[in-house]
Amino acid sequence: MSKESKKDLIANTALTCFISSGYGGTSVDEIVRTSGVSKGGIYWHFKSKEDIFLYLVERWINDGINEYISSLMPSDSAAEKLTKYIEHYLNNIDTPVTALILEFVLQAKDLEIMEKLHNFSSKSLSVLGEIIETAIKKGEFCPLEPTTTTQVFFYMIDGIGHQLLIHKDKKLLEKTLRSGLAIFLKGVL
Numbered sequence: 502m503s504k505e506s507k508k509d510l511i512a513n514t515a516l517t518c519f520i521s522s523g524y525g526g527t528s529v530d531e532i533v534r535t536s537g538v539s540k541g542g543i544y545w546h547f548k549s550k551e552d553i554f555l556y557l558v559e560r561w562i563n564d565g566i567n568e569y570i571s572s573l574m575p576s577d578s579a580a581e582k583l584t585k586y587i588e589h590y591l592n593n594i595d596t597p598v599t600a601l602i603l604e605f606v607l608q609a610k611d612l613e614i615m616e617k618l619h620n621f622s623s624k625s626l627s628v629l630g631e632i633i634e635t636a637i638k639k640g641e642f643c644p645l646e647p648t649t650t651t652q653v654f655f656y657m658i659d660g661i662g663h664q665l666l667i668h669k670d671k672k673l674l675e676k677t678l679r680s681g682l683a684i685f686l687k688g689v690l
Contacts, residue, residue, distance in 0.1 A: 508546045511536055512560070515553045520597045524554060524604045554605055555617055561598050562621045565589070566628055579636030580686050583654065586629065587682050590658055591675055594665055603666060626655055633689075642689040650689065657681050 514536035518527040529550050533540050547553045569589045573582055593599070602618075609615055633654065634647035642650070661681055665674045 507538065507542070508556075511538055511543055511546055512553055512557050514538075515550070516557050516598075519554070519557075519601050524601055525608055551614060554601075555614070557598070558602060558605075558618065559621050563624065565593055566624050570628060579632050579641050580690070582632045583629075583686070584682060587658070587678050590662070591671075591678065594662060594674065595671060622655070626651060629655055636689075645689060654685055657685060 511532065515527070515532045518531050518535055521527075522531065527550070529540065529543060532538075532550070532553070533543060536543070543553075547556065569586060572585055572589065577585070606615070606618065609618075630647060630651040633642065633651045636642040637645060637647055637650070658678065658681070661674065661677050664677060665671060668674075
């Protein structure tokens with residue numbers, strides 16, 4: 502088995518354990534038992550349980566952004582691309598991974614770990630930034646500062662997404678996100 506496939510085997514097994522027992526309820530020993538990989542083998546690929554989880558989050562975010570990008574058509578307007586982003590977000594917000602990320606964030610005390618999680622969002626910000634910057638340059642959007650405009654859009658979605666955590670009401674989340682998108686687009690068009 503190649504080094505990368507063993508790393509993914511460990512990560513996939515850990516994800517199954519995390520979904521079953523929660524992040525806090527999963528031990529490296531459980532991952533060892535379930536994966537059949539020795540503790541030394543796990544530590545060869547990952548420094549810690551936290552490192553395994555961060556690998557999974559990064560992979561999940563990268564897969565999600567790649568899935569989003571593949572849904573875009575060259576003929577889509579910037580507004581259509583941002584609408585597709587909202588749709589993608591809604592389709593992925595109530596997955597077990599999202600709940601695990603929240604649990605992890607609530608337990609994380611290390612600022613370096615929080616910074617790593619924050620940096621994972623940079624790919625999404627970059628993709629959205631390209632869409633918004635292009636729309637501004639082409640006159641599709643008002644002449645606004647692209648980085649700030651991208652951050653407003655991204656963090657609006659992130660903040661509204663926390664509603665699901667509070668209210669556990671996906672219909673409210675969907676309604677609020679669609680209203681937020683409409684308000685945002687009215688402001689930039």
